[in-house]
Amino acid sequence: MSNEVYIIGTGQTKFGEFFNLNIGDLASEAVNKAIENAGIGKDEIRTLFIGSTVSNSLSQSSIGGICTRSCSLSSNAYRIESGNASGAAAFHHAFLSIKSGLYDVVAVLGIDKLSDYIQNGTIEKILASSIDYQWEYEMGATLTGLYSFLTQAHMEEYGTTLEQLAYIPTKNHQNGVLNPKAQYRYAIPLEKFLNAKRIADPIGRFDVATPCDGAAVVILASERYIENKKPHSYKVKILSSSAGSDTLALQHREKLTELKATRLAVNDAYNKAKISANDINVAEVHDSHPIGEILAIEDLGLVPKGEGGKATVEGLTALNGKITVNPSGGLKARGDPFGATGIAQLIEIVEQIRGNAGKRQVEDVKYGLTQNVMGTGVMSYVSILGRGDN
Amino acid sequence: MEPPKIWRERRERYLGIGIICEDCQKKNFPKTRICPDCGSENVKPYKIAERGTLKYFTQIMNTGDELIFNTPYIVGLVELEDGIKVTAQIVDCDFKELRKGMKLEKTFRVLARNGKEGLIKYGFKFRPI
Numbered sequence: 141m142s143n144e145v146y147i148i149g150t151g152q153t154k155f156g157e158f159f160n161l162n163i164g165d166l167a168s169e170a171v172n173k174a175i176e177n178a179g180i181g182k183d184e185i186r187t188l189f190i191g192s193t194v195s196n197s198l199s200q201s202s203i204g205g206i207c208t209r210s211c212s213l214s215s216n217a218y219r220i221e222s223g224n225a226s227g228a229a230a231f232h233h234a235f236l237s238i239k240s241g242l243y244d245v246v247a248v249l250g251i252d253k254l255s256d257y258i259q260n261g262t263i264e265k266i267l268a269s270s271i272d273y274q275w276e277y278e279m280g281a282t283l284t285g286l287y288s289f290l291t292q293a294h295m296e297e298y299g300t301t302l303e304q305l306a307y308i309p310t311k312n313h314q315n316g317v318l319n320p321k322a323q324y325r326y327a328i329p330l331e332k333f334l335n336a337k338r339i340a341d342p343i344g345r346f347d348v349a350t351p352c353d354g355a356a357v358v359i360l361a362s363e364r365y366i367e368n369k370k371p372h373s374y375k376v377k378i379l380s381s382s383a384g385s386d387t388l389a390l391q392h393r394e395k396l397t398e399l400k401a402t403r404l405a406v407n408d409a410y411n412k413a414k415i416s417a418n419d420i421n422v423a424e425v426h427d428s429h430p431i432g433e434i435l436a437i438e439d440l441g442l443v444p445k446g447e448g449g450k451a452t453v454e455g456l457t458a459l460n461g462k463i464t465v466n467p468s469g470g471l472k473a474r475g476d477p478f479g480a481t482g483i484a485q486l487i488e489i490v491e492q493i494r495g496n497a498g499k500r501q502v503e504d505v506k507y508g509l510t511q512n513v514m515g516t517g518v519m520s521y522v523s524i525l526g527r528g529d530n
Numbered sequence: 531m532e533p534p535k536i537w538r539e540r541r542e543r544y545l546g547i548g549i550i551c552e553d554c555q556k557k558n559f560p561k562t563r564i565c566p567d568c569g570s571e572n573v574k575p576y577k578i579a580e581r582g583t584l585k586y587f588t589q590i591m592n593t594g595d596e597l598i599f600n601t602p603y604i605v606g607l608v609e610l611e612d613g614i615k616v617t618a619q620i621v622d623c624d625f626k627e628l629r630k631g632m633k634l635e636k637t638f639r640v641l642a643r644n645g646k647e648g649l650i651k652y653g654f655k656f657r658p659i
């Protein structure tokens with residue numbers, strides 16, 4: 141028997157502003173749904189890996205015990221932090237724990253509660269922890285300010301236009317309409333993005349994903365467990381889970397026209413999954429800012445380098461286009477509870493492979509990919525999922 | 531705004547002191563104990579260039595608590611004459627007047643304030659020449 145790793149259950153809260161719910165409330169809803177979906181007992185979970193950027197509050201960064209008590213779990217639980225990519229980082233370690241043969245069943249919880257904090261003040265400071273706090277943020281930059289530099293570099297090198305960039309959130313909001321778990325379930329016309337006030341020129345005020353509240357859980361199981369226990373749920377195979385890195389500060393990078401960490405992670409992911417970019421049917425990528433999705437689809441090899449904007453305008457990445465990108469609505473329309481985002485991306489791909497994605501179902505999905513990014517791309521995590529029976 | 535941190539960073543913030551590696555000759559800012567490029571411990575202090583050119587810039591409307599007093603302000607990526615790149619605020623000019631490739635020089639300014647009576651953090655910014 142090989143040591144393949146499968147996702148056997150998923151659970152997610154709606155994403156949005158929930159002033160009456162605390163982190164334990166969100167965690168327990170997502171955990172209970174995932175356990176029910178997987179058809180397993182709570183006592184079978186050996187470890188709860190928690191991906192969270194901010195955790196319960198700025199004062200309770202250790203949330204393992206909060207989550208086990210509120211979820212009525214007796215397993216070990218601890219938090220893994222990798223900025224905005226904390227969810228994917230926790231998933232990566234959960235995958236390793238089963239791949240190594242140590243555990244048979246583990247859960248990964250991605251969670252953050254950001255509606256407690258004000259924008260233009262605390263949120264920017266929290267996001268600054270994912271960039272170089274001392275030599276970018278304290279010098280005056282913000283995450284969005286740095287994404288403005290990435291946008292300018294791409295516009296300059298490849299002639300990408302503001303209109304092409306505005307197609308990204310326009311498309312993602314159209315997809316978000318079809319996702320019951322999304323925070324924003326309405327379409328926004330292209331002109332609204334183009335005519336909005338600039339918050340960090342050329343980035344406009346509607347271009348950036350909104351920090352919000354949410355929790356998402358996936359349950360992972362070993363091949364050995366599945367053969368013995370035969371859980372009823374439709375299993376999805378994790379073909380690879382890979383990570384790559386780059387410098388923390390933009391000023392230390394050779395060039396700003398690519399996400400090196402994503403390129404390194406995806407090359408490793410394609411090699412381990414023994415497939416190529418051409419095989420991917422659907423992808424969930426980190427569109428916190430429009431240029432993020434353009435860089436992602438280029439550096440993941442889904443479109444030629446420099447043609448991300450053009451490909452988006454031509455509809456190649458639209459729902460049931462050549463390769464569907466962010467059918468869930470992405471971070472932009474789904475809302476961005478930082479740690480929960482990486483897990484919500486995986487859940488979307490699981491639903492697409494299971495054929496449970498409803499009105500946003502992509503036809504005949506064989507392989508799906510997720511890409512989650514910390515800061516301006518210092519760490520990047522890529523996972524490839526496939527059908528459980530191949 | 532922790533006093534020991536402000537004190538510890540004084541040479542970098544006030545004077546722009548980084549490192550130069552005596553093995554691979556690469557210059558780096560901010561300083562590290564070993565060379566980030568080759569790993570050598572054979573590094574010595576190096577004062578970064580005072581002048582440079584503007585690579586990218588933007589106007590910040592929303593920011594963190596301790597910088598809000600300054601909004602809207604301009605932040606840029608500056609390539610110094612010695613090849614080192616730094617992120618810094620661009621002052622003494624209008625956003626509309628700025629152009630990529632403009633020549634800039636380093637200037638000593640207030641970076642952040644901790645309320646009306648708290649500590650003031652100083653450091654460098656850039657202004658058009």
Ligand SMILES: [Zn+2]
Pocket residue numbers: 551552553554555556565566567568569570
């Ligand atoms: Zn060296």
